[in-house]
Amino acid sequence: MRRHIRAAVAVVATAFLAPLLTASPAPAAPARPTDGARTPADCRPALQVLASLPGSGGSQVKGLGPNALAVGASHELPVYWTGTRIHRVPLPAGFTGGEVAAVNAKGLMVGSLHGPGRTAAFSFRAAARTVTLLPEGAHAADVNDRGLIVGDGVKGGALIGLEWDGARIHRRLAPPAGYSLTSVTALNNAGQIAGSGEAVKDEESWSAGLFWSARSSDAAVPLQRFWPAGVPYDYWYPRDIDRAGRIVGTHDFTRLDTRTPTQWLPPYTTESEPGLLGERTSGTFEAISPTTNVSVGTALDSHVIGPFPPETAPPPQAQIWPGTGPLLALPRLSPKGASEAYAVSDDQRVGGSAVDAASTPRAVVWTCALRQAYRP
Numbered sequence: 001m002r003r004h005i006r007a008a009v010a011v012v013a014t015a016f017l018a019p020l021l022t023a024s025p026a027p028a029a030p031a032r033p034t035d036g037a038r039t040p041a042d043c044r045p046a047l048q049v050l051a052s053l054p055g056s057g058g059s060q061v062k063g064l065g066p067n068a069l070a071v072g073a074s075h076e077l078p079v080y081w082t083g084t085r086i087h088r089v090p091l092p093a094g095f096t097g098g099e100v101a102a103v104n105a106k107g108l109m110v111g112s113l114h115g116p117g118r119t120a121a122f123s124f125r126a127a128a129r130t131v132t133l134l135p136e137g138a139h140a141a142d143v144n145d146r147g148l149i150v151g152d153g154v155k156g157g158a159l160i161g162l163e164w165d166g167a168r169i170h171r172r173l174a175p176p177a178g179y180s181l182t183s184v185t186a187l188n189n190a191g192q193i194a195g196s197g198e199a200v201k202d203e204e205s206w207s208a209g210l211f212w213s214a215r216s217s218d219a220a221v222p223l224q225r226f227w228p229a230g231v232p233y234d235y236w237y238p239r240d241i242d243r244a245g246r247i248v249g250t251h252d253f254t255r256l257d258t259r260t261p262t263q264w265l266p267p268y269t270t271e272s273e274p275g276l277l278g279e280r281t282s283g284t285f286e287a288i289s290p291t292t293n294v295s296v297g298t299a300l301d302s303h304v305i306g307p308f309p310p311e312t313a314p315p316p317q318a319q320i321w322p323g324t325g326p327l328l329a330l331p332r333l334s335p336k337g338a339s340e341a342y343a344v345s346d347d348q349r350v351g352g353s354a355v356d357a358a359s360t361p362r363a364v365v366w367t368c369a370l371r372q373a374y375r376p
Contacts, residue, residue, distance in 0.1 A: 043348060043368035047333060049356070050363040051086040053077060059363040061351030062111075064343045065103035069126070070351055071111070072342075072363060073099035078111050080126060081363070089124050092131060100124070102142045110140035110149050121151045123167070134164050142187040142240075150187040161195060161212075163187075171216045179208070179222070185249075186241045189290070190214055194238040194247045197222070207235040209249060211268055223247070223268045236262065236271070240287045240295075248285040248295045258302040261285040261295070261319075261327070277319045277327040278376035281305040285321075289344045293323035294370070296330075296341035296350050316340060318352050318366070320373050328373035330366050333357075344369070 050070065052059045057075030064070055070081040076097040078089035089100060091113065098113035109124045113131070121137025134140060140151035149164040150173070161173025161184040175181045179197035186194040191214030198207050209223035224236060238249035247264040251273065259282045260273045276283050277299035284297040301313040318330040318341035330350060332339050337355030344350050350366040366372065 043371065045368040045372040046366075047331060047354070047372075048084060048365040048367060049333070049354075050081045050084045050365065052363065053079065053086060053088070058353070058361060060340070060342060060353035060361075061363050061365060062099060062342050063102040063109075064345040064349050064351050064365070065107055065109075066105055069103060069107060070343075070363075070365060071100035071103045071109050072351070074363065078113070078124075080109060082126075087126070090128075090130055092120075092133070094118065095120065098122075101140060104143045104147070105145045106147075108143055108147060110134075110143045110151070112139040112151075121149075121153070121162075121164075123149060123164075132167050134162075134167065135169055136160075137162055137164070140164075141183075141185050144187050144189045144191070146189065146191075148187060148191065150184050150193050152181070152184050159183075161193075163193065173212055174220060175210060176220045176222055179210070179220075181210075182207075183237065185237075185239050186247070188241045188243050188245070190243060190245065192241055192245055194241045194249075196235075196237050205232055209236040209238040209247065209264060209271075211238075211247070211264075221268060223264050223271065238264065239285060242288045242293065243291050244293075246288060246293060248288045248297075250284045250297070255304075256302060257304040258282045259284055259300070261297055261321070263295070274321055275327060277317070277329055279307075280317075281307070283319060283327070286340075286342045287344050289346050289348075292346050294344055294348070295321045295323070296344045296352075296369075298340040298352075299327070299329070315355070318350065318354070320344070320350060320369055322370060322373075326375060328370075329376045330369060331372055331374075333362065333364060337361075339364070341366075 053074040059074040061070045062072040078098040095113040095115040100111040103109045113120045119138040121134040121140035122131040124131045136153040143149045159181045163170045175197040179199045182196045184195040193212040195210045211221045233255040235252040241247045245266045251260045251262045280299040281302045283299040286297045288295045299319045315338035318339040333354035334357040339354035341352040348369045350369040354364045355361045
């Protein structure tokens with residue numbers, strides 16, 4: 001029986017500027033990089049704790065850029081970090097919060113803003129005085145090194161997929177015939193795009209990941225081509241795509257309240273599931289490195305599969321997959337603190353959030369991640 005989970009645990013954070021912390025020793029030997037995931041010669045395994053804005057709320061790293069640049073949110077406000085130092089993204093009039101979802105190798109950031117009764121997609125460069133609002137956009141999810149941006153908007157009550165070139169709409173991302181769009185999540189440097197959709201036929205519904213080629217004349221392709229009717233419990237959520245077209249995401253089996261990390265490879269006729277972390281009963285993939293086939297996400301447990309009683313389950317934990325072999329754990333910031341991973345770079349930085357010894361979730365970056373990853 002397939003294993004999955006339904007709800008990833010959101011991490012909340014407050015706080016202050018913290019120093020660089022070295023991760024505690026792993027309980028097992030660290031993994032060896034595989035499939036192109038070569039460890040940089042000068043890399044030092046550590047768990048960096050990044051600054052947070054004053055006040056209460058959450059902080060997490062959602063994307064990693066060049067030269068120790070990281071992006072994300074702190075206390076529901078869009079921010080970016082240079083090293084451990086935090087910087088606010090300026091909010092236009094009428095907006096009260098948001099997040100930076102991604103950044104490219106040239107430092108162009110994209111994300112979403114929200115205010116009373118409104119949302120907007122934006123782009124931004126460090127030290128700029130204002131953000132650039134993207135036409136018709138509600139959310140911007142990803143940006144490639146050519147400056148193309150993907151995300152979504154709402155028209156007539158339905159979600160629409162959008163690709164922007166700078167501040168203009170480059171193309172509209174229609175779902176395959178018979179499908180409605182549920183997300184546009186990722187874009188690679190080849191111009192290929194991933195998302196998800198749902199279809200209904202004869203009162204039966206099903207879900208599929210979606211793929212758009214770089215050619216605007218090509219129709220979107222469902223990643224699950226054949227699916228038995230009458231099984232409405234499976235949902236697929238692609239989250240990221242690398243330069244070779246490898247897509248990672250999560251297969252959500254709602255009947256058992258479980259999720260499983262999933263990978264799709266061209267030509268996208270089937271999906272594969274590399275397993276779960278140790279004895280965990282659920283997990284996700286949130287990101288894949290641009291060229292080295294390293295994927296990251298979060299390991300969790302199902303309320304249906306167990307363990308029982310539920311309070312015996314360990315907290316969620318950031319996980320990493322080198323592209324072959326078993327999934328590996330990343331060290332926690334505190335022994336009983338939850339952690340999550342949302343971004344990974346070719347130089348083995350992993351961005352996410354982790355709870356410290358004071359029960360405060362913090363924005364963090366694992367450096368030289370595979371050298372500190374371990375089998376639980």
